[in-house]
Amino acid sequence: MKNCTRCQQTKPFTEFFRGRINKDGSQGYGAKCKDCIREYQLELYHKMPVEKKRQRKEKSVQSLGVNYFKRYKLNRYYNITLEEYNKMYDDQNGKCYICEKEIFGREVKVDHNHLTGKVRKLLCHNCNTSLGLLNEDVKIFEKCIEYLKTI
Numbered sequence: 001m002k003n004c005t006r007c008q009q010t011k012p013f014t015e016f017f018r019g020r021i022n023k024d025g026s027q028g029y030g031a032k033c034k035d036c037i038r039e040y041q042l043e044l045y046h047k048m049p050v051e052k053k054r055q056r057k058e059k060s061v062q063s064l065g066v067n068y069f070k071r072y073k074l075n076r077y078y079n080i081t082l083e084e085y086n087k088m089y090d091d092q093n094g095k096c097y098i099c100e101k102e103i104f105g106r107e108v109k110v111d112h113n114h115l116t117g118k119v120r121k122l123l124c125h126n127c128n129t130s131l132g133l134l135n136e137d138v139k140i141f142e143k144c145i146e147y148l149k150t151i
């Protein structure tokens with residue numbers, strides 16, 4: 001158990017980041033717990049001027065590459081690779097699957113089933129939002145179609 005110098009709570013060693021190895025060979029740990037360090041770093045980030053945040057983002061994009069972030073998000077949120085995404089995009093000829101409008105860059109939305117997580121197709125923002133607003137419920141879509149036919 002160790003005492004955090006910021007929140008003054010006694011916590012297990014697993015709640016502290018590891019530090020240097022001490023002269024006697026034992027493992028050293030940071031003075032502040034992980035939660036306090038994260039909280040402090042978040043405070044610093046929010047106090048940072050907008051221009052500095054922009055510079056940080058540009059620097060990370062330059063060092064890691066543009067595709068790094070795209071790969072990360074595709075894998076984290078949809079469990080697909082950039083190659084699978086690019087194949088879907090090419091198979092759809094760069095168009096929204098529903099309205100067939102040409103889409104590129106940030107306009108491309110990965111549609112997926114929120115219950116199973118399975119990726120369906122690539123859509124434009126409007127079509128993807130429409131599906132979400134109608135709760136992906138086929139009955140509601142059918143009622144919308146009936147309504148549009150009566151007008």
